[in-house]
Amino acid sequence: MAKARALDRRRKSVRNIRKITRTMELIATARFKKAMDRSVAARDYTKHLVKILENIASVGAEVVHPLLEIRPTHKTAVLVLTGNRGLCGGYNSNVVRQAVALLGQWKSEQVPAHVSASGKRGISALRFRGVDLAEKYTSFEDKPEFAAVAPIGKAYLEAYAAGTIDRLDVVYTKFHSIAKQVAITETLLPLAPPNASVGGQASQRASDEYDFYPSAESILEEILPASFLSRLFKCFLDAAVSEQVARMVAMKAATENAGGLIKSLSRQYNRARQSQITGEIMEILGGVEALKK
């Protein structure tokens, strides 16, 4: 009896776990939809900034700005975006692996790196690997707010302007589609030149003939930091969306696994029970036979 009962107990606990993982999957799905909506809503801002930048480029204003100039990297900054919680497959470890590889590379080039991390998982994983973290953020969950990201971005801009950092890399999980999220390293500072995509569109844009107040240069001066902040914000949004997708997928797999496990445990349990019954019948029959004699 002992074996059958133990199997039954295990089956019960697996069932409970399946309930939990299924709930987590549903929660992650709901959060993913919300995060996705936010991410889509945030695209307009970037689109308009790019449009203005293209207009500035099309009037032939020279795009020169300290944020765009590529200078030799003597000091670098790395920002690692992970989640606060686990149970989301390889989401956190992929980002941490990417970050550690990047830090190793800077170390081999003997460039000191100012490392910051967001998310408890990333913070503890990096600390375990002996990385000194300058800043730790744990307040970003599935709904990063621009008002919370902006101060971080402004601090980087100031450090860049003051020359305390020459480069900023953000390691995060980029969201391509629901089936594809990749941990990547993106260089946010120096900013990538905004007019890379112009060229062919310039002639069509020129027909708009915008005036600039006060001047194209002054707008450019203001718009580049804004564009940097929105890119940084996009990284946070992407990381949040990817985390929910990763958790959704991981929990779906866990639920399916639990189903399989329950099936095989049930089979084992039934077999154990049946053999126990058979054994008992044999015993009774044996007793009857013995009494007959």
Place this chain on the structure above:
Amino acid sequence: MADTKQSGTVRCVIVTPEQTSLDTQARSVTLPLFDGQRGVGRGHSPFIGRLGAGEVRIVGEQGAASDAVRRLFVEGGFVEVGHDTVTVITQRAIPAEKLDAPAARAELEKLAGSRAAGDEAIDARLKAEQAARALVRTATRGG
């Protein structure tokens, strides 16, 4: 699309990094440019301008009374004016009725009491003070 053809109205869109917070048709829009206010109606010549801190006033919104005014506080950013659209691109847009006047005034007083040394810090303080003043102005004007 028929809306944009309607004579005399201009489409006003306010975009923040988080979302498009407003998309409406209005008779005219008053913008806080970096050096003062500017009103824009339909058919204004296209321009791109820098915004300072201040209030955006949207007059005669569709579906409201013709002299109804919707006021929002914006802190910096840009405006892109086309023939029939006004797009405000800003990091922060707060409806005036949601502003907290006493808190804004306290912030301004705190700034007025602070000191700054060095050109950049003085610049930054001046900017912050202007923004705070504009915030108080928008908050206390009442709608």
